[in-house]
Amino acid sequence: xxxxxxxxxxxxxxxxxxxxxxxxxxxxxxxxxxxxxxxxxxxxxxxxxxxxxxxxxxxxxxxxxxxxxxxxxxxxxxxxxxxxxxxxxxxxxxxxxxxxxxxxxxxxxxxxxxxxxxxxxxxxxxxxxxxxxxxxxxxxxxxxxxxxxxxxxxxxxxxxxxxxxxxxxxxxxxxxxxxxxxxxxxxxxxxxxxxxxxxxxxxxxxxxxxxxxxxxxxxxxxxxxxxxxxxxxxxxxxxxxxxxxxxxxxxxxxxxxxxxxxxxxxxxxxxxx
Amino acid sequence: xxxxxxxxxxxxxxxxxxxxxxxxxxxxxxxxxxxxxxxxxxxxxxxxxxxxxxxxxxxxxxxxxxxxxxxxxxxxxxxxxxxxxxxxxxxxxxxxxxxxxxxxxxxxxxxxxxxxxxxxxxxxxxxxxxxxxxxxxxxxxxxxxxxxxxxxxxxxxxxxxxxxxxxxxxxxxxxxxxxxxxxxxxxxxxxxxxxxxxxxxxxxxxxxxxxxxxxxxxxxxxxxxxxxxxxxxxxxxxxxxxxxxxxxxxxxxxxxxxxxxxxxxxxxxxxxxxxxxxxxxxxxxxxxxxxxxxx
Numbered sequence: 001x002x003x004x005x006x007x008x009x010x011x012x013x014x015x016x017x018x019x020x021x022x023x024x025x026x027x028x029x030x031x032x033x034x035x036x037x038x039x040x041x042x043x044x045x046x047x048x049x050x051x052x053x054x055x056x057x058x059x060x061x062x063x064x065x066x067x068x069x070x071x072x073x074x075x076x077x078x079x080x081x082x083x084x085x086x087x088x089x090x091x092x093x094x095x096x097x098x099x100x101x102x103x104x105x106x107x108x109x110x111x112x113x114x115x116x117x118x119x120x121x122x123x124x125x126x127x128x129x130x131x132x133x134x135x136x137x138x139x140x141x142x143x144x145x146x147x148x149x150x151x152x153x154x155x156x157x158x159x160x161x162x163x164x165x166x167x168x169x170x171x172x173x174x175x176x177x178x179x180x181x182x183x184x185x186x187x188x189x190x191x192x193x194x195x196x197x198x199x200x201x202x203x204x205x206x207x208x209x210x211x212x213x214x215x216x217x218x219x220x221x222x223x224x225x226x227x228x229x230x231x232x233x234x235x236x237x238x239x240x241x242x243x244x245x246x247x248x249x250x251x252x253x254x255x256x257x258x259x260x261x262x263x264x265x266x267x268x269x270x271x272x273x
Numbered sequence: 274x275x276x277x278x279x280x281x282x283x284x285x286x287x288x289x290x291x292x293x294x295x296x297x298x299x300x301x302x303x304x305x306x307x308x309x310x311x312x313x314x315x316x317x318x319x320x321x322x323x324x325x326x327x328x329x330x331x332x333x334x335x336x337x338x339x340x341x342x343x344x345x346x347x348x349x350x351x352x353x354x355x356x357x358x359x360x361x362x363x364x365x366x367x368x369x370x371x372x373x374x375x376x377x378x379x380x381x382x383x384x385x386x387x388x389x390x391x392x393x394x395x396x397x398x399x400x401x402x403x404x405x406x407x408x409x410x411x412x413x414x415x416x417x418x419x420x421x422x423x424x425x426x427x428x429x430x431x432x433x434x435x436x437x438x439x440x441x442x443x444x445x446x447x448x449x450x451x452x453x454x455x456x457x458x459x460x461x462x463x464x465x466x467x468x469x470x471x472x473x474x475x476x477x478x479x480x481x482x483x484x485x486x487x488x489x490x491x492x493x494x495x496x497x498x499x500x501x502x503x504x505x506x507x508x509x510x511x512x513x514x515x516x517x518x519x520x521x522x523x524x525x526x527x528x529x530x531x532x533x534x535x536x537x538x539x540x541x542x543x544x545x546x547x548x549x550x551x552x553x554x555x556x557x558x559x560x561x562x563x564x565x566x567x568x
Contacts, residue, residue: 006473006479007381008479008480008482008483008484010280011382013374014374014375014381014382016374017371017373017375017378018369018374018375018378018379018382018391019568020375021371021372021374021375021395021450021454022287022373022394022395023453024371024446024447024450025395025398025447025450026398026407027366027409028407028410028413029398029401029406029409030404031412031413031419032405032406032408032409032512033408034497035409035412037559043412043418044412044417044418044422045419045422064422074287081500083306084425085303085307086298086299086304088301088303088304089299089300089301089303089304089305092297092301094298095300096297096300096301096546098297098301104301104304104305107305107308107309107312107313108304108305110312111308111312113504113552113556114316115504115507115508115510115525115545115549115552116508116546117510117525117528117529117545118316118319118528118548119312119315119316120546121319121528121532121541121542122315122316122319122545123319125315125319125322125538126311126314126315126318130319132484132515141311142311142568144307144311145307145308145311148304148307148331148358152304160524163468164471172298177293178295178296179289193491199400202400202401203400205400206284206402206403208403209510210403216441220340222402222404225293225402225404225405226404226511227406229407229408229515229526236406237408238405238408238409239400240402240405241406241409242409244401244402245401245402245403245405248397248400248401248402249397249400249401250394251400252397252400252401253397256393256396256397257393257422260389260390260393
């Protein structure tokens with residue numbers, strides 16, 4: 001913080017603003033966790049007691065377990081493909097100068113700006129024409145489109161911290177492109193690749209609009225939740241929510257810890273200046 | 274020109290050239306190829322479908338403007354359009370204002386390391402089940418729910434807050450806050466510290482430093498935050514359905530209804546393209562404004 005910066009309003013005002021935002025972000029998550037253990041069918045503050053019965057109900061529901069299996073499969077394969085493609089694109093942008101480079105970058109950053117409802121619609125139309133609508137392969141193909149930009153961004157940020165001359169120097173000393181890549185670039189980028197994998201997994205695991213459009217009868221967990229939401233009050237949603245929060249929050253927090261531990265050095269410069 | 278004196282070397286060089294080109298293509302091509310096939314082609318198909326017709330409930334390739342004429346002539350479409358646009362813009366402004374004190378706290382009050390941890394905690398919910406979080410808000414907003422119980426305990430009426438703009442805004446904020454926070458915080462943290470110190474040394478008051486040094490310098494990032502809040506709110510349809518209770522007929526709801534209930538693909542395609550066009554125009558104008566030179 002600059003030594004001369006006096007805040008326009010007292011420090012407490014800004015911290016209160018921060019607390020309010022965190023309350024908004026975490027209140028629905030905490031509420032889902034709390035009511036997942038409620039003995040009552042209807043969530044209200046005067047809870048009659050705690051119970052794990054809704055967990056038992058979810059964990060013995062065959063349709064739900066099938067949806068969980070679908071989600072894990074789709075997210076796993078999506079994360080693998082999206083991370084591979086994202087790393088390749090990030091490395092290409094870092095290492096080479098090629099025709100249409102800016103166009104490729106723009107194309108890669110476009111998917112997150114197109115509304116998912118519209119993407120879902122367009123993909124359903126396309127997948128029905130090529131005969132794969134309603135399959136998990138279609139869901140994976142679509143999820144890679146929305147997840148790969150995240151992977152590319154994470155890997156590209158990490159590559160930006162790598163001295164470009166190292167790889168060229170290795171090649172000048174006789175290393176073939178692939179061995180320079182394997183010995184210098186990959187070890188340096190590994191934390192980002194891991195983070196990209198976890199983040200793309202989380203993106204795919206929680207996506208519901210496109211899965212709903214393109215998955216047909218193959219429901220993933222979020223689609224099952226969406227279908228349940230259209231019905232009546234159902235306490236099992238809190239259970240599914242708590243379980244999926246634990247999965248995605250854990251993945252994202254590990255990813256963040258990996259990224260933070262790597263960028264710690266860069267940030268501490270500011271502390272000492 | 275090949276030199277006959279060194280045939281082996283030339284072919285070696287040529288091999289190197291092709292090897293390097295192939296190596297480069299191996300890295301450059303996969304992502305664009307995937308995106309062309311599964312992103313650009315489907316969107317192109319959507320454009321084509323907007324000119325097709327529906328004969329006996331079957332989508333038939335055609336070159337007609339009938340879906341365009343029909344949709345653009347609908348009064349309720351334009352009502353939906355302006356409602357969607359206005360509500361999302363209002364949400365975007367409100368979310369940006371709500372996020373600002375928090376972003377300021379992360380950028381200027383927290384130490385750099387704390388800032389990273391806080392940012393991480395702020396982004397994490399973005400990747401967790403949005404549907405479940407929306408469902409949770411119902412518990413807070415409904416009659417007899419958490420908020421109304423608290424209001425009643427304080428002596429108020431405690432009516433249901435569902436189906437109000439406040440509920441819709443809460444849904445939009447749940448989705449967009451993390452993105453806005455990260456963009457605003459990065460923008461504020463990157464404001465040149467020497468400029469702030471210089472202004473302070475020259476005797477500028479804290480308020481003047483905020484409004485005349487910090488805010489103008491952070492304008493591009495703050496505006497991008499606003500734009501992303503708008504993009505996300507405009508495209509979102511779950512909170513309009515489950516928190517807004519169908520009171521707010523927005524464009525994304527219209528699109529899904531047209532396809533799922535009526536098989537009206539060409540009309541849904543026209544509404545989708547209208548949405549994309551309005552998004553692009555808004556993004557273009559906003560980015561232009563964000564990076565506009567002063568004076």
